[in-house]
Amino acid sequence: MNIYIDGKSITNDQLTQWKRKRVKKVFNILGYKSAEINDPDSMIDKLTNLKMESSYQEMYNKLESKLKLSKTVMRMGAFLSGSRRKFSQTEIHLDGITAEEAIKGIDTLMLNSSDKNNRVNLSACPDHYALRPLGENELEVIETTGNSPLPVQFFIVFNDETGLQTPRDDAYAYQSAGVARLKDGTVIGGVRHQMKDTKTGIKVKLSVEFPAMSPTILIKSHQMHLACEFSYWLQWIKGQKNNNGRASLD
Structure with a gap:
């Protein structure tokens, strides 16, 4: 797997360092103490176990005050930005899987509720x-x-692609695209993730749209967020294919 941000290759060490910082932050947000983190992937496993022990409502209750504040900030940012957007974009190349297998696997993880899919998504x-x-x-x-x-x-x-500004690239046969809204219906952006086959695997263009008032440093950091989550999802889908002879579509 190769990951690119702004045309530059992202190393495993860079991604590991980013994970390490974020794992410590999330432990603190949830009120848990985190041990010294030498292996962030191991700590993510522990963090996932803690999250899985909480119901949706329990997790929401823990975060409720922060979510109310962020909703106010996002609503204001969307209003001040109007139709203007900023874009967080990351590119991934992966061998050994087809674009059809990848998009079906992503759609399943996003839209099919199961304990297994929930664990994968939290991880x-x-x-x-x-x-x-x-x-x-x-x-x-x-x-x-x-x-x-x-x-x-x-x-x-x-x-629903209403208002999306990331252009559709016809060279990419598959996409996962949609509009993002707050609970009150305020549009805050959207996603257009596009995939195509290569000779040895797939090429993926990931794009998340934010209100233009969003700080650029947030946009840049979210490129690593995309690298983290999609590298995990795609490797997991590929692993299911290797284990079962095809991508898992539970």
């Missing part, structure tokens, strides 16, 4: 608190975007 990035399918094409997300001091709650409606 994909330390900043994930809840990824909860709602209906046929909607996903509730509670996460910290970039290096924001606060987690945020939003809802992505997939296959």
Whole structure:
């Protein structure tokens, strides 16, 4: 797997250092003490176990005051930004999997509710608190975007591209695209993640749209968030294919 941000290759060490910082932050947000972190992946496993022990409502209650504040900030940012957007973009190349397998696996993780999928989604990035399918094409997300001091709650409606500004690239046969809204319906951005086959695997273009008033440092940090979660998801999907002879579509 190769990961690129702004055309530059991201090393495993860079991603590990980013994970280490975020794991410590999330332990603190949830009120847990974290041991000295030598292996952030091991600490993410421990963090995931703690998250899995909490119901959705218990997790929401822990974060409620922070979510209310971030909702106010995001609503104001969206209002002041109007239709203007900033873009957080990351590119991933991975061998040994097809674009169709990858997109089906991602869609399954996003929209099919199961304990297994929940564990995978919480493990994909330390900043994930809840990824909860709602209906046929909607996903509730509670996460910290970039290096924001606060987690945020939003809802992505997939296959709704209203207002998306990231252009559709016809060279990419598959995509996962949707608009992101707050609970009151305020549009705060969206996603357009595109995938295509290469000779040996896939090429993935990831793009998240934020209100233009969002700090650039948040946008830059969210590029690493994308690298973290999608590298995990894609490797997991590839692993399921290798174990079962095809990508798992539970």
